[in-house]
Amino acid sequence: MIARAAVLALLLGAGGAAAQPLGWSADEVRVVLRHGPWPPPMARDPSNRVSGNRDAIALGERLFFEPRLSQGGQLFCASCHVPYRAWQDGRTRARGLAEVDRNTPSVLNVRLQRWFGWDGAGDSLWAQSLRPILDAREMGASAAQVAALMREDAEYACRYRKSFGTAPATDDADVLVAVGKALAAFQETLASGRSAFDDFRDAIERGEREALERYPRAAQRGLRIFVGKGACNVCHLGPAFTNGEFHDVGVPFFIRGGVDPGRHGGIRRLQASAYNLLGRHNDDQSGAAATRTKHVALEHRNFGEFKVPGLRNVALTAPYMHNGSLATLADVVRHYSELNVERLHADGEAILKPLRLSSQESVDLVAFLESLTERKSALDERRAALPCSR
Template sequence: MRRLFFALCLMFVAGGALAQVILSDDEIALALAHGPWPSEWRPDSSNRVSGLSKAVTLGEALFHDPILSRDGTMSCATCHVPENGFSDGLTRGQGRVALDRNTLSLWNLTQHRWFGWSGDTDNLWAQSMTPILNPREMGHDTESLKVALSSSPHVEAYEALFGRLDQHEGQTIAVNVSKALAAFQETLVTGVTPFDSFRLALENGDVVTAGLYPLAAQRGLRIFVGKGRCAVCHFGPAFTNGEFHDAGVPYFMAGAGVDQGRFGGLTALFASPYTLDGAFSDDPDRTGAWAVRGVQRLPNDFGLFRVPGLRNVALTGPYMHDGSLPDLHAVVRHYNEIDLERMHADGEAILRPLGLSDGEVNDLVSFLESLTEGR
């Protein structure tokens, strides 16, 4: 009955402006399912320095230090720029050479089960290692990384966490550096957004605060959880199911062949020694290893890419794995005008034109913008 009251409630607020909650009972229930935020944090059992303040401090220092690139020209922050939502604002990333995919944001990584656009890692520290050892990105191998770290100002902090650096092999050092980086990245959590304030007001029965949420954003929320079907993939507090879908974006790249997407990611995952089921995990119980043990690589994994979370989404354009959509209006128009229809195994259409009017497109963008802090 409380939710039904919200759906019918009209009220006057300061200055005499009319405020209104226009959601139905069912729509309010769906809105409440996208929270609370922030979610409860738990340390990563596969990373023995997860949550340690000294590891966070070391990880942050390493994140901003170009010693993690072989030629000393770039740091993690070169591509994951804090002011750009820990992305780079480019269509596709730029390492030692131009890369094939858009640079993903680093917000809310603790909410993920798979990492990267294709899920080629199943934990954050392994993902942190990937660009360091990729010859197209930062370009180190394990021995050159050892040399670089050994002559850096980080030796004392490293040894306080992991022991004598000069007694470690290069591979061990690469894993330890990556675990410190992961400890820092775990702290990159988005704050409360206008949507969160609205949702909390609904939950607490605060009709005045709930009514201050803009009507355009409320209408956009109705589309998001309703006929837009956005919440099929972007659900829960982090606004992602963490899995892989066809977003109707071509995976044929001009001059670069085919991006295999999830299919190629699983090939890399199965070949990696750095999974939750591998020897470098610090978790004796191998918590979470069931995912990598059970996942299968299938032909229809071609062209599937991970569903990114939508928190702070207004800061992280351009969008899609190839960076082909410059802004949120372009993203909504892409789904509104798409000429494909893809089917789930059960026959339910998931990718189809939305058929929104221009006003509804603007409303949906208004809702998406409300998932960003300070909007």
């Protein structure tokens, strides 16, 4: 508390020259602190009985790279969620067995989401992990194919037993769901590492003045726009820079002569899914995990809304938006700066207005977004610490 007061004084100009020029307000400091600390603590997913289980994590990692989960044996999760491309594919829209309508999001930090997919059609990480296996345009497999692989491949059968305590079930859907739960257990471990922004944020909290100085000035100015004039943090909030909700920011949603209904279609798919948290595959005995799904209601305004993406590592995941329609971060900033209000449909967002940023402000905002890039991924750090015999 003392440290925070000291740095507040510093930022406000009471203590020494170095950090003063920006003349931050106490409010700005408070808001910035809310974007951390990073990484947030691990929490088990109660709907997945193997969440956090080491054998299941190891099984899930194998499965993430397993082409036999696809029709024709050519595609696997990592074909699109490519580890060395920050767990996405760099394409405008994903291509599996055929082209998909949407851009591939990174699966880094995915455990912090509460709805999955751009339209939130998944209410759990494990259910979301089944969708690409079954989708004809993605991996095009079936529950029967997946279950046969788990039963007939001796190594998988063994790993399955270790993870779930039983041999693969006779019911194909049960085996498919178990595969989704192992995939989820693995993906829960994918966290991005710390960024220059995190060091700055913690330096504020700890009152470490020299550390504060290491954060580039352009990024500092960009951050102030982000939490101030830009009001970006109304939606891109908290440690992962997302409120987890759905909004329309005026990205056109026409696709192949039709429209992508976004959240509206997502709610319909969620409610129709045999794998949602209201169904028999939810392992949460308390019923708490299903509460949100129970209360979700379809509204007209959901049409054309998409999930607010997290912004960590965003400089590594171009192109942007649900349809990959913006190529660079500078294009995204221009989008918000020149926002076409007519594109926001009738019951659209009251928060959004064209920001009319100067070219310097735009450059600064991009510099801030770039400062959210991890120095080294948490996975790399963990791997470096492992013995070679793994």
